[in-house]
Amino acid sequence: MTKPAASKRHLPTSPFRAPVAPVPKQFETGDQVTHDMYGLGRVVGVEDGIAALVDFGSTQMRILSPYTKMTKL
Template sequence: MPTHGSPDRRRHLSSSPFRPDPARVIEEFAVGDRVSHLRHGLGVVVACSQSTVTLKFESGVIRVNSPFDRLTRL
C-alpha cells in the first residue's frame, strides 16, 4: 500500500514480458471552467494551482487536491 505523498505506480522490471502501466495524466483546469464533482454536483473553478483547484458550488466553496479523480470538466 503506498504511503501518502508517494507515487502509486508499481515498479516495472526490464525483464518483464508485460508493458508498464501508462503514465497517469492529471487534468488541468482554468479559472471559469464549469465542472461536475461526484459528491458536490455542478460548480465553477474560482482558483487553481498546480496541485489544488478551488471550486464554488451551491453548497459552498471547496478545495480539491490533485489528482482530480472525482472532478470532470463540462
C-alpha cells in the first residue's frame, strides 16, 4: 500500500518562489456562463465565496466554489 503524497511546504530560505494560489473566480448576478456539463446559463444568485445559482434553461443548479468547470463569457 502506498500513502497519498503530502503537499510540500515552502521553506522561507528557499531560492525558489513559493507556489502562487490561483485567484478564485468571481461571478455576479446576470453574468452569462458556460459549464462543462450543463452548457450555457445565466447566474441568478450568488453566495459570496460559497456557490452560485445558475439558470441553465431547463434546470437551475447550485454550483459550488471553486467553479472549476464553469467559465464566464
